[in-house]
Amino acid sequence: xxxxxxxxxxxxxxxxxxxxxxxxxxxxxxxxxxxxxxxxxxxxxxxxxxxxxxxxxxxxxxxxxxxxxxxxxxxxxxxxxxxxxxxxxxxxxxxxxxxxxxxxxxxxxxxxxxxxxxxxxxxxxxxxxxxxxxxxxxxxxxxxxxxxxxxxxxxxxxxxxxxxxxxxxxxxxxxxxxxxxxxxxxxxxxxxxxxxxxxxxxxxxxxxxxxxxxxxxxxxxxxxxxxxxxxxxxxxxxxxxxxxxxxxxxxxxxxxxxxxxxxxxxxxxxxxxxxxxxxxxxxxxxxxxxxxxxxxxx
Ligand SMILES: Nc1ncnc2c1ncn2[C@@H]1O[C@H](COP(=O)(O)OP(=O)(O)OP(=O)(O)O)[C@@H](O)[C@H]1O
Ligand SMILES: [Mg+2]
Numbered sequence: 001x002x003x004x005x006x007x008x009x010x011x012x013x014x015x016x017x018x019x020x021x022x023x024x025x026x027x028x029x030x031x032x033x034x035x036x037x038x039x040x041x042x043x044x045x046x047x048x049x050x051x052x053x054x055x056x057x058x059x060x061x062x063x064x065x066x067x068x069x070x071x072x073x074x075x076x077x078x079x080x081x082x083x084x085x086x087x088x089x090x091x092x093x094x095x096x097x098x099x100x101x102x103x104x105x106x107x108x109x110x111x112x113x114x115x116x117x118x119x120x121x122x123x124x125x126x127x128x129x130x131x132x133x134x135x136x137x138x139x140x141x142x143x144x145x146x147x148x149x150x151x152x153x154x155x156x157x158x159x160x161x162x163x164x165x166x167x168x169x170x171x172x173x174x175x176x177x178x179x180x181x182x183x184x185x186x187x188x189x190x191x192x193x194x195x196x197x198x199x200x201x202x203x204x205x206x207x208x209x210x211x212x213x214x215x216x217x218x219x220x221x222x223x224x225x226x227x228x229x230x231x232x233x234x235x236x237x238x239x240x241x242x243x244x245x246x247x248x249x250x251x252x253x254x255x256x257x258x259x260x261x262x263x264x265x266x267x268x269x270x271x272x273x274x275x276x277x278x279x280x281x282x283x284x285x286x287x288x289x290x291x292x293x294x295x296x297x298x
Contacts, residue, residue, distance in 0.1 A: 004032030011065035043214030082159035144175035216264035243281035
């Protein structure tokens with residue numbers, strides 16, 4: 001069997017519980033992500049989503065288990081993995097443009113300055129930032145603009161894996177919608193592999209090829225992998241008309257509302273691979289055979 005691009009094997013994370021004991025966030029979590037796939041992970045607050053993402057980014061080490069990307073074990077951060085955090089994490093003393101050029105120059109030390117600037121401007125413009133705005137420092141930009149800068153910065157570096165931790169969490173619904181559309185546009189053109197955390201069910205259905213569902217912690221599990229059987233290109237207005245949309249949405253709401261709690265706290269025995277869920281509207285029955293056409297003079 002071929003190996004997925006990103007392979008998570010028996011990932012376990014335990015932390016001291018502050019009372020001399022241990023708390024197991026998740027145990028033996030195992031799943032894969034294919035190259036070019038857009039995967040969202042949904043789960044309640046505290047179940048361990050950011051912990052998983054930080055491990056994938058190489059920013060923290062799990063208690064046990066292995067993450068492999070392209071067959072190589074992830075150990076430590078790398079420019080091959082771009083991260084967009086919820087709090088933007090821009091360098092406050094640099095302009096929007098310099099925040100991007102800084103990263104691009106680090107990735108391409110051999111590029112002349114003009115090429116670095118041109119490349120960075122191209123990505124800023126893709127997320128709708130140009131002109132005067134890119135000369136401003138983060139404190140002089142709106143939250144939505146800052147978020148665009150961090151998305152442009154991550155995409156400009158063409159990381160093999162893009163990790164997004166609730167990147168739109170702090171945005172108002174309107175800006176959020178615009179940036180989601182932009183993200184889809186950029187992603188569609190790059191075939192980038194994306195792993196994204198979100199709390200927003202509709203956002204996940206719009207963006208993802210597959211949604212991983214996590215149960216509540218401790219001993220959280222990536223219990224299901226729900227395929228989004230809605231063809232692309234998608235947009236926010238058209239997907240709600242697709243016959244699979246509400247079925248998928250209801251399944252996710254039910255999982256987060258009820259099953260995430262029912263399945264919570266159960267200790268695993270052995271590797272925990274998510275169960276694949278594919279929700280499809282049954283094919284329409286064949287229409288009644290039409291009456292044969294009659295000859296006009298019959
Ligand atoms: N460094 C740490 N030390 C101890 N416990 C930690 C540490 N980091 C995270 N935790 C605990 O691990 C659990 C998972 O945290 P994590 O940040 O991964 O949750 P999350 O799913 O991202 O939640 P949210 O949706 O609120 O961002 C929580 O119970 C948290 O308190
Ligand atoms: Mg988190």
